[in-house]
Amino acid sequence: MTGISVAGIQKRFGAYQALTSVSLEVRDSEFTVLLGPSGCGKSTLLRIIAGLEYADGGTIDIGQRRVNDLPPRLRRIAMVFQNYAVFPHMTIYDNVAFGLRTRKTPEAEVRTRVMRMAELMDIGAQLSKYSAQLSGGQRQRVAVARALVVEPEVLLMDEPLSNLDALLRLQMRAELKSLLQEFNTTTIYVTHDQVEAMSLADRIAVMNGGHIEQYGSPMQIYSRPATRFVGGFIGNPPMNFLLDDHHSYSRQVGLERPGKAHSLGIRPEDIQVYREMATQCWPVKVGVVECLGPMQQFTAELDHQMLRVTADPDLALHSGETLYLRPDPAKVCWYDGEGRMLPV
Template sequence: MAVIEIKNVAKTFGAYTALHDINLTIADQEFMVLLGASGCGKTTLLRIIAGLETASTGEVWIGGRRVDHLAPKDRGIAMVFQNYAVFPHLTVFENIGFGLRMQKLPNDEVRRRVERTAGLMQIDQLLKRYSGELSGGQRQRVAVARALAMEPDVILMDEPLSNLDALLRMEMRAELKGVLAESNTTAIYVTHDQVEAMSMADRISVMHKGEIVQAATPLEVYRNPAAEFVAGFIGNPPMNFLPATSQGGGKWAVAGELFDGPDRSAPLKFAIRPEDLRPAEQGLTATAKVIEPLGAHLLVTCEIDGEIFRAILDSDMTVRPGDRITLAPQPDRIRWFDPETTLSAV
């Protein structure tokens, strides 16, 4: 059992606070993605869990054991980095077996584990090749196989696919998820790529300015963002926002239309995803500005009361720049945010 518990972890570098009081529990065998923009602190958090960085305050527990005072090698973890240090002058076999040799495991155990993980990563044909002769994708597989060969309770990965081209990334992300699910390992995976996060994670921790803003399943993060930041960060294009004024009794005026919302009087922001809008007789009146045919659908960038507002519509719709269109939001997909706190108002 390798539950990971991060308790009140903070990290400062001089006067700069990179992490504020992080609390997070990752379940045994869970695949947790840390997602956020550059500089939000995700790598720092991963390095603290690994023991490559010391927390300023707080505790890290793995499998019910406090580990933050232990050396990285004693934490039962294996890591895969972006620049996956695969040694070019060693064969694939010796690269995968590197950590096992360091642990002084007997030769036949090294062979068993190397062959098993090479099989899992589908590089068993390459074992005798020198790693310097491999393609980027093959080297990436070697790096993952080396981590898996350690049979760790926990695997930590920092942007492991970022050096690969788009097609290979897509293939590897599916394979990696499959292999990790089979290996019963608890995984933490750092990325700034929301597609990668959505497609691989059991849960996503969305990070912003050294804090975890929301930790939830990909669908929950997408459908019910806990804060405006999440709504604007996840989804491409992101959620639309419009100011809303209370009419009392849970009725809200948004760009001259009435909607049902929370029963309160302070102003809110109305939010809707671009794909949750349909052309209709009644709804929000928008002026189309830019029309982008994307094959499967049409991305229409409009303006409503001077605010940018995007709609994803059927590709066979005819819209021209300057057209007035009426867009009806799907009622159960409307979300509300408090402009004071920026948090979800429901």
């Protein structure tokens, strides 16, 4: 049983507050993704859990063990680095065997385990080569093999796919997912790619400005963003936010709104589009129309506020015409003046 428990972690770099009291619980064999824009502190948090960086305050427990003051090598972790960090002066075999040899594994066992891992990761033909002779995707596989071969209690991954080209990234993502399901290792995975996060994670921690904005399942994060930041960061295009401090727009479409509500959040695909004037609708002027194949997106102007709407590809849309929109009441989220979600 190896859960990870992080509580009240703080970190400063000089005058810059990188992390402000971050707490995070990762259950045994859970796959948690730290997601956020660059500079949000996600990599710093991962490096603190790995022990490559020391926190100014707070505690870290890995499987009931307080690891705050332990060096990385005693934390029973493995890590995959963004630029792979495959040692250039060692063969791939020696790279994969590195973690086993430092743990004084008998050479015969090293051999069997490296071979098994190489077969699993499809790098068997590369074992006698060097890092410089490998492609980016192969180096990535070596880095993952090196991490998994030691059968770590915890696997930490720092943007492992971000250096691959788009197609390879897609393929590695799928492979990584089935591989990690098989291994059942507790994993923390850092990325700034929301699609990667949604597709891989059991739970996502969305970070911003050195703290966690929301921690929950991908669907929770997507459909009930806890803050305006989360709604605006996740989804392509992101959630629409309509300033509704006078209750006029919500009344127009017959929505009950909480007392302190400041703005209304609605996903582009949760808006019904009507060509004819209908009751309880927002009349909008169509702006830019983009056809994306399985759907089309358009911008709609509602009293100088912009909405992005997803519509059926068969609907004939023309820039400048007037349409009528109705948000799905079950999908609407409400946010207060500070951008926090309000309970309905």
